Amino acid sequence: MATAAKGVVLLDFWVSPFGQRCRIALAEKGVEYEYKEENLWDKSPLLLKANPVHKKIPVLIHEGNPICESLLIVQYIDEVWSNNPLLPSDPYERAQARFWADFVDKKVSECWTRLWKVKGEAQEEARKDMIEDLKLLEGELGDKQYFGGETFGFVDVAFVPLSAWFYTFETCGNFSVEKECPKLVAWAKRCMERESVSKSLHDPHKVYEYVCQLKKKLGVD
Amino acid sequence: MADKVILLSSWVSAFGLRVQIALAEKEVDYEFREENLFDKSPLLLELNPVHKKIPVLIHNGKPVCESSVIIQYIDEVWTNGPSLLPQDPLQRANARFWADFVDKMIYQCGSRVWKNKGDAQAAAKKELIGILKQLEGELGEKPFFGGETLGYVDIVLVPFSSWFYTYETFGGFSIEKECPKLLAWVRRCNERESVSKVLPDRHKVYERTCGLKKRLGLE
Numbered sequence: 457m458a459t460a461a462k463g464v465v466l467l468d469f470w471v472s473p474f475g476q477r478c479r480i481a482l483a484e485k486g487v488e489y490e491y492k493e494e495n496l497w498d499k500s501p502l503l504l505k506a507n508p509v510h511k512k513i514p515v516l517i518h519e520g521n522p523i524c525e526s527l528l529i530v531q532y533i534d535e536v537w538s539n540n541p542l543l544p545s546d547p548y549e550r551a552q553a554r555f556w557a558d559f560v561d562k563k564v565s566e567c568w569t570r571l572w573k574v575k576g577e578a579q580e581e582a583r584k585d586m587i588e589d590l591k592l593l594e595g596e597l598g599d600k601q602y603f604g605g606e607t608f609g610f611v612d613v614a615f616v617p618l619s620a621w622f623y624t625f626e627t628c629g630n631f632s633v634e635k636e637c638p639k640l641v642a643w644a645k646r647c648m649e650r651e652s653v654s655k656s657l658h659d660p661h662k663v664y665e666y667v668c669q670l671k672k673k674l675g676v677d
Numbered sequence: 678m679a680d681k682v683i684l685l686s687s688w689v690s691a692f693g694l695r696v697q698i699a700l701a702e703k704e705v706d707y708e709f710r711e712e713n714l715f716d717k718s719p720l721l722l723e724l725n726p727v728h729k730k731i732p733v734l735i736h737n738g739k740p741v742c743e744s745s746v747i748i749q750y751i752d753e754v755w756t757n758g759p760s761l762l763p764q765d766p767l768q769r770a771n772a773r774f775w776a777d778f779v780d781k782m783i784y785q786c787g788s789r790v791w792k793n794k795g796d797a798q799a800a801a802k803k804e805l806i807g808i809l810k811q812l813e814g815e816l817g818e819k820p821f822f823g824g825e826t827l828g829y830v831d832i833v834l835v836p837f838s839s840w841f842y843t844y845e846t847f848g849g850f851s852i853e854k855e856c857p858k859l860l861a862w863v864r865r866c867n868e869r870e871s872v873s874k875v876l877p878d879r880h881k882v883y884e885r886t887c888g889l890k891k892r893l894g895l896e
Contacts, residue, residue: 509778509811523770525777535766547753548739554746559727592727 464489465517467503469496471666473565473617474526475514476656480613481530483652485537527557530613542610556596556603557614563589564618572628572667573676583629587636594637601646608650616653619644623660624667682707683735685721687714688877689885691784692744693732694836699748701871702827703755745776748832762829775815775822776833782808783837791847791886792895802848806855813859820865827869831862835872838863842879843886 466482466489468475482489494503494513506515506522516523516532523532534542544550567589570582593615597603603611622633622644634641647653684700684707686693700707712721712731724740725733734741734750741747752761763769786808789801812834816822822830841852841863853860867873890896 509774518767521767523767523774525774528770528773528777531773532766532770535769547750548736548741550753551741551746551750554749555741555743558743558746 463519465492466490467492467494467500467506467513467515467517469494469513471658471663472513473621476617476620477526477613478514478516478529478533479656480616480652481533481542483656484540484542484608484613484650485533486539487533487537527561527614530610534610542604542608542613544604544609553604553610556593556611559589559593560611560615560618564593564615568618568621568625571625572671573674579629583631586625586629587631590633590637590640594640597639597643599639602643608647612647616644616647617657619647620657620660620663624664627664628667680705681735681737683710684708684732685710685712685718685724685735686732687712689882690714690731691836691840694839694875694877695744695832696732696734696747696751697875698832698835698871699751699761701875702761702832702869703751703758705751705755745773745780745833748829752829759826761823761827761832763823772823772829775812775830779812779830779834779837783834787837787840787844790844791890792893798848802844802850805844805848806850806852809852809856809859813856816858816862821862827866827871831866835863835866836876838866839876839879839882840886843883846883847886 464482464487466475466478468478468491470493479491492500492502494500496513499511503513503515504511506517507513507524510524512524514524514526514529516529518532518536523529530542543553564586567582567586571579571586574582596611600606602608603615619640622641625631626633648657682700682705684693684696686696686709688711697709710718710720712718714731717729721731721733722729724735725731725742728742730742732742732744732747734747736750736754741750748761762772783805786801786805790798790805793801815830819825821827822834845852867876
């Protein structure tokens with residue numbers, strides 16, 4: 457494969473929350489890596505070769521070996537670089553962390569796609585679902601500092617990139633995340649105090665601008 | 678304290694069957710409780726309030742949900758015998774990738790084959806064959822996806838083989854013709870008791886699917 461035999465490369469897209477999970481995990485571990493920005497409308501031969509099945513970012517290339525799917529990449533990073541563990545050591549706690557990270561993907565990500573792509577009744581339903589899903593996450597957070605408890609962990613990494621999309625959800629869905637889930641907003645602010653997070657996430661207004669442009673490009677308006 | 682393990686599942690859930698195979702591979706004694714998916718038990722709704730789905734593993738009173746999460750939990754708690762997941766992080770990531778691929782692709786595509794008709798069914802059939810060929814490619818010349826022994830990807834995929842006859846009959850095609858290596862792999866998996874004792878008969882699955890179609894008004 458035409459890439460460095462050693463070292464770490466991340467094929468990514470600036471606003472992708474899935475890519476940001478990987479950036480946060482690498483930063484938490486203090487791993488140096490080469491960031492390669494992909495054009496999603498003109499994917500590089502490297503990306504297509506590294507992820508022939510899904511042809512999607514992010515892809516982590518470690519010593520020439522590609523790893524795909526953001527949550528799998530984060531777990532791989534956690535297992536290879538064992539400082540600052542992201543997953544709990546107890547199997548039951550680990551199962552709970554995997555369950556909630558999977559929930560973010562199965563429910564919140566799916567909902568968000570509906571929220572900005574549809575209108576009318578379908579959008580109203582997406583809004584209701586989104587609020588319900590956010591409240592479930594808030595319930596799981598409870599009074600903990602982080603989803604990981606006292607320490608920033610796997611579920612925090614999985615979910616925090618979507619906090620940069622809260623403004624977009626609110627504007628598209630016509631609701632307030634702060635009103636519905638104040639604890640989540642407080643948690644997001646707490647996460648942003650970490651350099652790994654603040655340096656990886658983009659300004660919510662930039663994210664919203666991007667979605668507006670994307671909507672125009674896809675003729676969804 | 679002896680472990681108390683209960684599995685809330687259904688004989689006809691490919692996701693539940695995976696967990697049964699994993700428990701059998703680890704020789705874990707457990708109580709199987711059949712759920713009526715049209716009339717879910719209060720226990721199921723209490724233990725999986727988020728998704729309200731089976732399977733749910735209850736280990737000493739604590740619930741674990743989502744089949745792939747459950748299997749990894751089983752592998753980490755019962756460390757007797759061979760690991761279901763590889764030890765090496767890269768191989769482990771690869772195993773998780775293909776298990777995730779099975780999860781994302783087979784159930785929804787296979788369902789479209791038996792739920793739809795005409796063009797929609799033809800498209801689903803083509804897609805399903807593509808998916809199975811990709812899996813066959815990943816298997817390659819190995820006896821199992823896990824290499825020499827049954828592993829995580831094998832356990833995640835093999836229950837769907839009980840649905841192959843259903844897909845073939847509704848879709849009008851032969852999986853053996855399209856993916857002979859995959860069928861050989863299915864037969865190899867069935868040489869293991871953990872698999873053969875758990876997988877339902879393909880005709881029973883087909884009958885049940887026919888009944889489900891009627892119930893859903895999809896005839």
